[in-house]
Amino acid sequence: MxxxxxxxxxxxxxxxxxxxxxxxxxxxxxxxxxxxxxxLDAGCSQGITALLLAREGFNVVGCDxxxxxxxxxxxxxxxxSPDVTVRLKFCNEDIFHHRSIVDGYDTIVAGEIVEHxxxxxxxxxxxxxxxxxxxxxxxxxxFGLHPHEDHKKTVFLSSFMEFFDGLFNxxxxxxxxxxxxxxxxxxxxxKLPEVDVLLSLTEDYLYSYQDRYFDLADKHKKxxxxxxxxxxxxxxxxxxxxxxxxxxxSDYELERKQLxxxxxxxxxxxxxxxxxxxxxxxxxxxxxxxxxxxxEQKNNLEAKNQELNDKYLEIxxxxxxxxxxxxxxxxxxxxxxxxxxxxxxxxxELETKVHETLExxxxxxxxxxxxxxxxxxxxEQNSILTGKNQELTTQKxxxxxxxxxxxDQNSVLIGMNQELTTQKxxxxxxxxxxxxxxRLLAGRNQxxxxxxxxTTEQNGILTGKNQELTIQKxxxxDKVxxxxEQNRVLTEKNHxxxxxxxxSVEQNRVLTEKNHxxxxxxxxSVEQNRVLTEKNHxxxxxxxxSVEQNRVLTEKNHxxxxxxxxSVEQNRVLTEKNHxxxxxxxxSVEQNRVLxxxxxx
Numbered sequence: 001m002x003x004x005x006x007x008x009x010x011x012x013x014x015x016x017x018x019x020x021x022x023x024x025x026x027x028x029x030x031x032x033x034x035x036x037x038x039x040l041d042a043g044c045s046q047g048i049t050a051l052l053l054a055r056e057g058f059n060v061v062g063c064d065x066x067x068x069x070x071x072x073x074x075x076x077x078x079x080x081s082p083d084v085t086v087r088l089k090f091c092n093e094d095i096f097h098h099r100s101i102v103d104g105y106d107t108i109v110a111g112e113i114v115e116h117x118x119x120x121x122x123x124x125x126x127x128x129x130x131x132x133x134x135x136x137x138x139x140x141x142x143f144g145l146h147p148h149e150d151h152k153k154t155v156f157l158s159s160f161m162e163f164f165d166g167l168f169n170x171x172x173x174x175x176x177x178x179x180x181x182x183x184x185x186x187x188x189x190x191k192l193p194e195v196d197v198l199l200s201l202t203e204d205y206l207y208s209y210q211d212r213y214f215d216l217a218d219k220h221k222k223x224x225x226x227x228x229x230x231x232x233x234x235x236x237x238x239x240x241x242x243x244x245x246x247x248x249x250s251d252y253e254l255e256r257k258q259l260x261x262x263x264x265x266x267x268x269x270x271x272x273x274x275x276x277x278x279x280x281x282x283x284x285x286x287x288x289x290x291x292x293x294x295x296e297q298k299n300n301l302e303a304k305n306q307e308l309n310d311k312y313l314e315i316x317x318x319x320x321x322x323x324x325x326x327x328x329x330x331x332x333x334x335x336x337x338x339x340x341x342x343x344x345x346x347x348x349e350l351e352t353k354v355h356e357t358l359e360x361x362x363x364x365x366x367x368x369x370x371x372x373x374x375x376x377x378x379x380e381q382n383s384i385l386t387g388k389n390q391e392l393t394t395q396k397x398x399x400x401x402x403x404x405x406x407x408d409q410n411s412v413l414i415g416m417n418q419e420l421t422t423q424k425x426x427x428x429x430x431x432x433x434x435x436x437x438x439r440l441l442a443g444r445n446q447x448x449x450x451x452x453x454x455t456t457e458q459n460g461i462l463t464g465k466n467q468e469l470t471i472q473k474x475x476x477x478d479k480v481x482x483x484x485e486q487n488r489v490l491t492e493k494n495h496x497x498x499x500x501x502x503x504s505v506e507q508n509r510v511l512t513e514k515n516h517x518x519x520x521x522x523x524x525s526v527e528q529n530r531v532l533t534e535k536n537h538x539x540x541x542x543x544x545x546s547v548e549q550n551r552v553l554t555e556k557n558h559x560x561x562x563x564x565x566x567s568v569e570q571n572r573v574l575t576e577k578n579h580x581x582x583x584x585x586x587x588s589v590e591q592n593r594v595l596x597x598x599x600x601x
Contacts, residue, residue: 004112007046007076016496022177026111026140027052029176033138033183034058036106040130042095043113047073051080053109054088061105063091063098096126104132112179114141118152120163128167131186137168139182143175143205155180157198166190175205224514231521238528241479245535248472252542262458263553270560277563283437284574290430295581297423301416302588318402 008014009023031052037059041050044062046069053060064070070092077085091098108127117123127137141155153159160180164170168184169191175181 004045006111007048007051007072010048015499016492018496019499025177026179026181029181030109030111030138030140031056033136033172034107034109035136036132038102038104038106040098040100040105040108042098042108042110042127043116044073044090045069047076047090049109049111050088050090051076051084054084055080058087059102060088061091061101062088063093063095065092065094067092095123098126098130100130105130105135106132107136107138109138111138111140112142114139114160114163115146115148115151115153115155120159124163124167128186133186135186137184137186139163139180139184141180141182143178143180146178157202161192161198164190164192173201175201175208178209227521237479244472256542259458259549263549266553270556273560274563280437281570284570287430288574304416 005014006023006027009020010027012020027049030049034053039050039053039058039060041047041053041060041062044050044064045066047062047064050060050062050073062073064073070090073090077088077090080088089101108131110127114120114123131137141160142151143155145154157180160182164184167186167190169187169189170182170184170193172181172183173193
């Protein structure tokens with residue numbers, strides 16, 4: 001007795017609604033026939049019948065030899081309340097090895113198990129031994145042909161009666177949904193139905209089954225017609241979708257080629273821009289080296305200029321001091337000259353008076369002696385002043401020599417200033433050349449920015465197109481999913497129909513073959529849908545690759561923008577340094593001009 005997933009079918013977890021309703025109706029019928037407190041569910045499978053009886057207060061034992069079915073049954077039991085679990089026990093064992101835990105069962109339920117035995121009698125004897133006297137046996141089994149890999153025997157009423165002969169008294173026998181429903185009791189008074197009763201039951205069931213068969217045949221015919229229409233519409237829709245997909249693929253290939261060409265051109269432009277940036281960077285480095293050299297020369301010149309200014313200032317101070325001293329000495333000389341002239345005049349007057357007054361000389365000899373003393377003193381003072389005058393003349397000559405040296409140094413300074421002015425003019429020319437190169441670089445950067453913006457716009461356009469392609473792909477996927485869902489529903493309907501047709505007689509073989517042909521066509525349609533889905537996946541992969549390429553291109557553009565911004569920033573810094581250098585040069589020139597003006601002054 002293999003697991004038939006009856007609990008999953010009862011819980012509506014598998015197959016279609018009509019099959020579920022039929023299974024639930026059989027299970028409920030068996031539960032309603034149970035009598036007495038102790039029940040055995042023989043071949044309980046996944047245990048749904050035993051679980052329902054335990055919920056209604058019966059003490060139930062469920063046994064089955066399939067371990068997977070018992071494991072599933074215990075998983076259902078674990079979800080129940082304690083008052084249910086205490087009344088139910090599942091056993092993984094064969095019915096022939098089962099030993100009753102009570103003194104006989106009041107009812108044995110055997111749902112769809114007798115068809116799995118080629119010989120009914122051993123199973124009937126086991127049920128007879130496990131039941132109490134007057135106990136009830138509830139059986140259900142498929143009637144007629146029900147193809148299944150584990151069905152050992154096709155059940156008809158003639159063979160079904162062998163099960164009860166001499167062991168059970170049949171109290172109810174009926175057919176419902178292709179299944180025999182039977183209730184019997186373990187009694188000493190054994191009585192089986194008469195042949196005419198069995199024949200009447202068989203004829204009634206055959207009539208109802210034929211009526212149902214023709215209804216099913218009409219339904220199947222309608223479904224086949226619907227399937228044919230759906231298949232034609234699906235073929236047309238798939239043809240249209242293939243045309244759309246081919247057009248999308250063609251447009252995508254064209255756009256991808258254009259994008260590849262644009263990427264190649266942009267790569268070439270970036271390489272040229274990179275080479276130009278390297279050249280400009282080398283030129284900037286050379287200019288920076290020249291600027292550094294010029295700054296060093298300027299610093300040296302400024303240091304020399306400062307030294308000359310200090311020397312000139314020191315000489316100027318010494319000259320001023322010496323000029324003051326000369327003026328003082330000249331004043332003293334003038335005073336002494338005046339005194340000397342006065343003394344000479346007095347001497348002349350005295351000599352005149354001496355000649356004129358010889359007589360008075362004798363009288364004034366004493367006075368002349370005093371005058372001689374005064375003259376000697378004046379003569380000594382005159383000689384002293386003459387020595388000082390000679391010293392002052394010597395100092396004046398030395399000062400003139402120093403003035404000439406200062407004049408020579410000043411001329412040298414003027415030459416150095418002229419050289420500095422010439423170097424400044426050359427540097428200004430280089431600065432102007434660097435500014436022109438910076439202007440050209442700024443223009444090139446603006447062109448690159450324009451190309452970057454154009455590339456960004458193209459990327460935006462391509463992104464929009466990719467989004468449109470994605471929307472179209474999603475719509476196509478939705479249509480494919482709808483078609484697949486329709487095929488799935490159709491497959492479920494065909495499966496239900498196949499289940500009902502397998503329950504019919506041998507005469508349905510021709511119709512089953514047609515269904516197989518229809519299934520083959522549906523599988524071909526599903527295979528076409530699968531191929532189309534794979535193409536859509538391939539298209540998705542290509543679209544994702546294109547998006548990834550766009551992302552990489554965008555990142556490269558960002559990196560190029562960063563490099564351009566760094567180059568612009570370096571140029572701006574260099575320009576600022578050049579401006580600062582120009583300001584320093586102008587300040588140096590202004591200082592030299594002031595120095596020359598002071599010197600001239």
